[in-house]
Amino acid sequence: MKAFIEFGAAEDARRAVHALIARGYLDLETHGPFPLRDEDAHAPRGWFPAAFFAFGGGMFALVAAYAIQWYANVASYPLNIGGRPADAPAAFVPATFETICLFAVFALVVGFLFAERLPRLWQPIFEIDGFERASIDRFWIVLDLGRSTTVPEGVIRDVAPLRPVRMIVGEDRT
Helix, strand or coil, X not given: CEEEEEECCHHHHHHHHHHHHHCCXXXXXXXXXXXXXXXXXXXXXXXXXXXXXXXXXXXXXXXXXXXXXXXXXXXXXXXXXXXXXXXXXXXXXXXXXXXXXXXXXXXXXXXXXXXXXXXXXXXXXXXXXXXXHHHCCCEEEEEECCCCCCCCHHHHHHHHHHCCCEEEEECCCC
């Protein structure tokens, strides 16, 4: 169950965020035309498992690129030119490096799409009337109330003094 709280001004929403955090509501997210908290604007971004996607793609590319070049130059069609060895690892470095970069970035993009569950053209929050104004002039705070089937009266009591434009309580369908 989630509570969706709408505010008309940024300063009202900013005060509400700080008041709700002070009251112990830590599982909240904000929607608005700009970040309401300094922590949101300057928070370190990133997803650590994305590094594993990139590393896995790069290692796959390293093995595949080197194996293809080795097979083409040593096993499939070896040429003896000037007594040089057919297996010349230094000659394989540029193409292998480019392949590593290509596959690592491709794996990173696929990992990002997987992590964000994209492409997703619709979200349940878009069904709230007026939510589209969150990108123009409204500010929304979404409180996650957990798995409770009834709205705790304490939430309504805590939110009412913050003077929201409106408060909507609904099921989390994501």
